[in-house]
Amino acid sequence: MKENTFTMIDNQTGKRYEFDVIQSTRGPSAIDISSFYSQTGKFTYDNGFTSTASCKSEITFIDGLKGELRYRGIEIGELATKHSYLETCYLLLNERLPNKQELAEFDLEIRHRSLLHESLRHLFQAFPAGAHPMATLSSATAALSTFYYDHLNIADEDGYQEMARRIIAKMPTLAAFAYRHSIGAPFIHPDIERSFSENFLYMIRAYPGGTMRIELEGEKKIKDIEIEALDTIFTLHADHEQNASTTTVRSVASTGAHPYVAISSGISALWGRAHGGANESVIAQLEMIGSVENVDKYIAKAKDPNDPFRLMGFGHRVYKNFDPRAKILKGLQDQLKDELQLDSRLMEIAHKIEDIALHDEYFIKRNLYPNIDFYSGVIFTALGIPRSMFTPLFVIGRTTGWITQWIEFKKDRTMKIARPRQIYIGE
Numbered sequence: 001m002k003e004n005t006f007t008m009i010d011n012q013t014g015k016r017y018e019f020d021v022i023q024s025t026r027g028p029s030a031i032d033i034s035s036f037y038s039q040t041g042k043f044t045y046d047n048g049f050t051s052t053a054s055c056k057s058e059i060t061f062i063d064g065l066k067g068e069l070r071y072r073g074i075e076i077g078e079l080a081t082k083h084s085y086l087e088t089c090y091l092l093l094n095e096r097l098p099n100k101q102e103l104a105e106f107d108l109e110i111r112h113r114s115l116l117h118e119s120l121r122h123l124f125q126a127f128p129a130g131a132h133p134m135a136t137l138s139s140a141t142a143a144l145s146t147f148y149y150d151h152l153n154i155a156d157e158d159g160y161q162e163m164a165r166r167i168i169a170k171m172p173t174l175a176a177f178a179y180r181h182s183i184g185a186p187f188i189h190p191d192i193e194r195s196f197s198e199n200f201l202y203m204i205r206a207y208p209g210g211t212m213r214i215e216l217e218g219e220k221k222i223k224d225i226e227i228e229a230l231d232t233i234f235t236l237h238a239d240h241e242q243n244a245s246t247t248t249v250r251s252v253a254s255t256g257a258h259p260y261v262a263i264s265s266g267i268s269a270l271w272g273r274a275h276g277g278a279n280e281s282v283i284a285q286l287e288m289i290g291s292v293e294n295v296d297k298y299i300a301k302a303k304d305p306n307d308p309f310r311l312m313g314f315g316h317r318v319y320k321n322f323d324p325r326a327k328i329l330k331g332l333q334d335q336l337k338d339e340l341q342l343d344s345r346l347m348e349i350a351h352k353i354e355d356i357a358l359h360d361e362y363f364i365k366r367n368l369y370p371n372i373d374f375y376s377g378v379i380f381t382a383l384g385i386p387r388s389m390f391t392p393l394f395v396i397g398r399t400t401g402w403i404t405q406w407i408e409f410k411k412d413r414t415m416k417i418a419r420p421r422q423i424y425i426g427e
């Protein structure tokens with residue numbers, strides 16, 4: 001028997017089949033079943049891809065049992081506490097952290113690329129009043145491909161980097177415009193004197209002319225602690241290996257479509273409440289539960305196999321331990337509670353849910369721990385971010401991951417069009 005192979009036996013025919021084993025640098029190795037059909041005449045079936053690796057990647061590593069997450073080998077806690085979101089973007093795109101000069105140049109370029117083409121601004125007017133910003137954002141991102149059509153044929157490193165920096169820079173502006181249109185407020189253009197994260201808060205909050213809200217005590221300026229908190233949140237969302245939206249981006253990339261259309265598809269995939277949309281649903285659910293007295297009733301509903309109700313912000317396909325991003329956000333909540341107004345009623349309900357769930361047999365047996373979305377909503381609310389913008393915030397952070405994965409896909413000459421098969425059970 002050859003080393004690094006995996007043998008399968010068909011119990012009906014007694015035939016043996018051998019497959020190569022692909023070694024990872026960390027985490028489980030994989031059985032290369034690409035010749036499975038040609039060898040056996042059968043397909044493999046893996047509902048929801050629970051046991052399938054769809055690509056080889058050097059970008060992000062997750063150990064779901066330990067609750068570990070690393071971008072380009074660097075642990076998420078280190079990035080979140082010692083580095084900015086733009087440094088993290090640079091790391092993901094360039095495989096290393098920038099030096100001071102490189103960071104300054106990168107930051108400056110992102111600021112200058114944050115403006116939108118005037119014609120794209122007019123597109124927003126076509127959407128109905130009250131449109132959910134995620135729907136508008138996905139459409140506007142697809143529309144961006146009409147302005148940068150030449151990105152379809154990029155095949156060199158400089159082109160990839162420019163295309164990536166452009167979408168990272170414009171996503172906060174697209175998201176802010178989507179929001180302002182949804183409430184009928186005039187657009188606020190990015191201010192290139194403000195940093196990436198500050199600019200987003202500015203575009204959401206400012207009045208025409210650039211003034212912030214005036215209260216009796218004076219102008220309500222953006223606080224440093226708010227900018228730092230948002231920046232950390234973007235870093236925590238920057239990439240998460242082959243999740244549903246990233247898999248969507250790679251699938252669209254595999255057909256040769258435009259990179260911004262692939263990102264637009266990723267945004268659509270992220271919107272669902274099983275994925276990024278959970279952050280909006282968590283707060284809606286906490287509001288629905290209403291008070292700590294009602295928590296037991298909803299925990300019972302979540303455990304009832306005949307009730308479709310699920311606790312939003314709990315469970316994860318990969319983490320069978322505390323989501324490390326959730327741990328960091330929980331710490332951030334504690335840090336912010338004295339400086340910003342965190343909704344104490346919602347936090348009390350959330351703490352009770354967390355406390356019960358972490359000690360309840362149902363949740364323990366299924367390894368259901370709080371995920372990133374369980375804690376992000378309370379912080380977003382304290383930052384004055386409207387609920388409909390929670391998932392667009394996830395989009396802004398994840399854009400870097402999506403575009404980095406898109407580039408990695410394009411550079412990998414072995415990648416094929418994503419085309420699974422089926423088990424036909426019809427007529």
Ligand code: CMC
Nearest residue numbers: 273274275276278302310311312313314315316317366371
């Ligand atoms: N509340 C109650 N029960 C749950 C929950 C939950 N939130 N999540 C999973 N379960 C149960 C589920 O009913 C099943 O029980 P049983 O074995 O008795 O049938 C078991 O746990 C396994 O669930 P699953 O649906 O097979 O697990 P999955 O890996 O396919 O789904 C998930 C993962 C995240 C979609 C799911 O846990 C869920 O729907 N969570 C709530 C939504 C949420 O918070 N999503 C955000 C994920 S983190 C952000 C991101 O990266 O997208």
